[in-house]
Amino acid sequence: MSGAQAPGGSDGPRGSGGSGGFAGLGRATRERIARAFGDTLARRIFLLLWVTLVAAQALAIGAVTWVRGDFNVARMPGAPTLPPLPGLMRGPQGQPPQQPGPSDLHEPALPGDLPPPAGEPRDFEHEPPPPTPKGPWRGPFRALSAWELTLDYGIRLLVTGLAAWIASRWLARPMRDLVRASQALGQSLHKQEPLPLLDERRGTLEVRESAQVFNAMARQLRRQFNERGLMVAAISHDLRTPLTRLRMRLETLDIEELQRQRSVEDIREMNALVDAVMELFRGDGPGAAEPLQDLDLGALAQALTDDLLEQAMPVRFEDPGEPVLAKGQPMALRRVLGNLVGNAVRYGGSAEVRVGRDAQGVWLRVTDSGPGIPQAQLEAVFEPFYRLEESRNRHTGGAGLGLYIARELTLRQRGSLVLSNRPEGGLMAEVRLQPV
């Protein structure tokens, strides 16, 4: 403490004078005072407990008194004061009652309505004699009847229960807000939406501090997210020039034809990776800019399979015989379908494409007859750079971005993309889109 106050030495004299007020004190002291008297969680809980207990007490007493007053006022000597209540009048300071509980309950059966036996103190302010703290000494007051007891307990239970329920909701609200904001944060970072910032001015000191920390963290994340995106995009962009140089060099160098072809293949693969990364990190990529249009899904699938057939790929399209219309982005969908069909051919040996319509909307399914994917990994393959163990080999595995991008692009069209293993063997990728 003294260490903390040392830098604010000039404040010292006024601070120690005590009349300098809040501003005159050292920072650490001010903080401590703010903590002690400010709107902290501890204070709220304290006040809440206090108010609830007093209210429960007052209401219960009031109600019982009122009930009794109706019938017994005449017999009450003097003004009714706080009646001793069961539980409050137990022996001095936590000392267990010497008479067991049942006597409390049976009090109404005792001659409680009669004047107390002589010799017993009448004023209940006097310490009751320790040996008989619960005895029928209750002065001018008769013991409570069973009904009155029930009323008393009932009111207490009701008031404390109600207060506890309201208070728990009230105290938990900032926590719920925090949870909601945290859940929204990932999405909004990803989609470049406004950040879900918390109100830094409302709530207790702790809540306000948490809100400040959360908001600072969210802003920091956004900054880093953007910087990372820009950096990756810039690197990817700058990779194209050396790739072009390499490609040109391969044309003019005197090397074996097979080696040359392999190198060209490698350059193509690297470029595909650069394309994929650019698309992910450039917010203005084709997926984002393309409007949602009504499109003929069958025509799209047919066009794509025709193109692949032209390159002698083992693909097939089953014409549904009627137009299947969907809402989507034509270029992005071509990309999604191209990726799914490419995967089916690469891992499953062949691809079959169907389109159709059902009660839930419009679907497009790409099936293969390959080994499928282990059930536990059906979702994991959508993670970026995730690859199934056996496909680590670059020549079959690709970069591991294809499915991730395909799902991103489908989601942007308010659709969905799921994989499943077919009972008859092979994998099925299903794209669902909004119908027209």
Add this chain to the structure above:
Amino acid sequence: MTRCLVVDDDAEIRRSLDEYLQKFGVSVGAAGDGREMRRLMAAQVFDVVVLDLMLPDENGLTLCQWIQQHHPSVPVIMLTAHGDPISRVLGLEMGADDYLAKPFEPRELVARIHAIRRRARRGESEAQTRREFRFEGWAFDRLLRQLVSPQQIVVPLSSAEYRMLSALVERPGRVLSREQLIELTRAPGVEVNDRSVDLTISRLRQKLGDSPKEPRLIRTMRGEGYLFDAQVQP
């Protein structure tokens, strides 16, 4: 001999393109930035400009517009790092005649240079570089390779359908024999024959909602070939 001006800020790419294109009968002048390009274009005549979109001093798009204003007869092939269709649209709308994403296949560049030269010689440039054709309520977007129906439904086309429809809409009202269509729809690495022409025509009719029995848009001229019978809007 085709005279080509390569504008790229990377010295090795300039040099290797020079060396490579020589082998295909293209002589190359090279510029490293926009100022150099303007100087060279003022001093010599070029048949085609290969222009990088990213230059140190000036944006490729502005340079492209400058070429259009000052040398309107010189076609431009734009090189860029963005391969996506939106960048392509932007490049072509800014006046580039063709568009190639880096890293490109050197042979592809040679093919594009020759194609552009051929078009320029035949004077077909306008119809050949047009992006959109409209007929009978349909819109044919050649860049996105799709048709938009009169009901505003997008109908994607395959490469074969796209090449076929391009050949047809560029020559409305003319009977085209199968041999001509094979010639017009030839593409590298693809075998086009009588059967594939017929198949593509039937697919196109299906997509255009043209009845195969009594086609109205793409008519069969018995023993002669096919005729695209629609008014193509300018």
